[in-house]
Amino acid sequence: MTVLYNRVALIGLGLIASSMAHAMRRAGLAGEIVGTARSAETREIARDLGFCDRIVDTASEAIDGADLVVLAVPVGAMGAVAAEIGAHLQPGATVTDVGSVKRAVIEAVAPHLPDHVHFIPGHPLAGTEHSGPRSGFAELFDNRWCILVPNGTDTPATERLIALWKGMGSNVEVMDADHHDLVLSVTSHTPHLIAYTMVGVADDLSRVTDSEVIKYSAAGFRDFTRIAASDPTMWRDVFLANKDATLEILGRFTEELFALQRAIRTGDGEVLFDYFTRTRAIRRGIIEAGQDTDAPDFGRTGKHD
């Protein structure tokens, strides 16, 4: 147990922040954890659950004396929080965030921060389709990746934040903001938009009832609904904040989709077969990288619980 920060302030108490509190406690990484959230109901739930040492009413109170401040609010709310706390941050404190987009968060937050703090944006690639303070758990970050975007920030401060994420179970990678936004557009943002769209199409179709869709979802659609059940506010903000990369990847996606659609229309089985064969290799890479399991009963854990 090495205490890395004497006082950690969590601004926002959703899935990520509450999981961070659980994970920091599991490893004894923080002297004190102070939490706050805009909604009184969320603060009340967090108080009842007790994953923070103290819950306070405002962000300004939460950061008082904190040597680590974590912005864990939707991407669209980061700027307002930074404006509220900027003038009151303790000299030498580290400010980080957990937003899914990095360039837009830096542009919204950095102007409000004084020179005497270290701003090290971050993004833990972990989540479930659940949100809110009740959904957090200590294992969320285990063996997942956290991307930090230090952008030339003072090395000891960065090293300390890396140690925190590793202590919470994560692997850590350092990257620049624009590359982060492009990579995440491919691995996360565009897949989410596509999943939302497919689930919306199914819901709209009058000749197929919702109950049929639900009944027969095991055949591929189930994974889409899981992705498409994620927090609407968070995802609205992600798409608005990562507009350029999302539109670029969507453009490529529709281009390729139209090529496959044409192969279906013209009956060109060779194009389809070759395409489907190529995509198998990526799956094997993911299994070898330990980011998923090869067990034949995937997605059916409930049955064995």
Next chain:
Amino acid sequence: MTVLYNRVALIGLGLIASSMAHAMRRAGLAGEIVGTARSAETREIARDLGFCDRIVDTASEAIDGADLVVLAVPVGAMGAVAAEIGAHLQPGATVTDVGSVKRAVIEAVAPHLPDHVHFIPGHPLAGTEHSGPRSGFAELFDNRWCILVPNGTDTPATERLIALWKGMGSNVEVMDADHHDLVLSVTSHTPHLIAYTMVGVADDLSRVTDSEVIKYSAAGFRDFTRIAASDPTMWRDVFLANKDATLEILGRFTEELFALQRAIRTGDGEVLFDYFTRTRAIRRGIIEAGQDTDAPDFGRTGKHD
């Protein structure tokens, strides 16, 4: 243990047929299970694994004396198998299939079958991304749905086949062929095509390396790669055989995707938020229907094994 068929012939020995053999044995539903496959290597593996009582070299040998014949080959190969066995089927036998498309299979198979057999097309909605005789397991159909398309076929024969699927752990629904093809286009075929496309886009993008895609796949992309790792031959045949429904659903999908894309481009957060909120309800329905689990560590079972 009620023996429902004295001799079951499995034509094709991939994931579905081998799982059927395991499931029939688990419940003692078949007097004898005879299997065959076109490839000598597949027959050899099946012999070694021993999930059939006998492995024979040709479909004609396999059906000799069989009162149930299961066509478990890719959709594009069903017609040729039916042509080979049609004249040798035992009077009163039931012929079924497990293809993912029903109208095209009926059109390819029915003309080759004599009047003295019962043709009851079927489709078990179960699978993994694995294929081949080694991938089968007895639990594959447990609590999943099997759709039968009896199309007016003699009721006792249909009842017996329903009892077989229930005995293998499945729930059974009866439907007409065109409706089946539309429902499956929404819940399975189009989602698969979209997942294949997204994985292909990721693989193509030179500014994001494959190893980055693999590393950061947990953020949504992982479920797509699982879907996109399915058998290329099977899926090529599915899209060619269910062309009309797939093109219809794809048309609706791109229409809605373009509407969301426009909302991103114009910064219309309300459209995005409302859309993402609506899709959450379908997910809740699926969990309530028992087709998935609400456990927060979905997809991470490997960690706990």
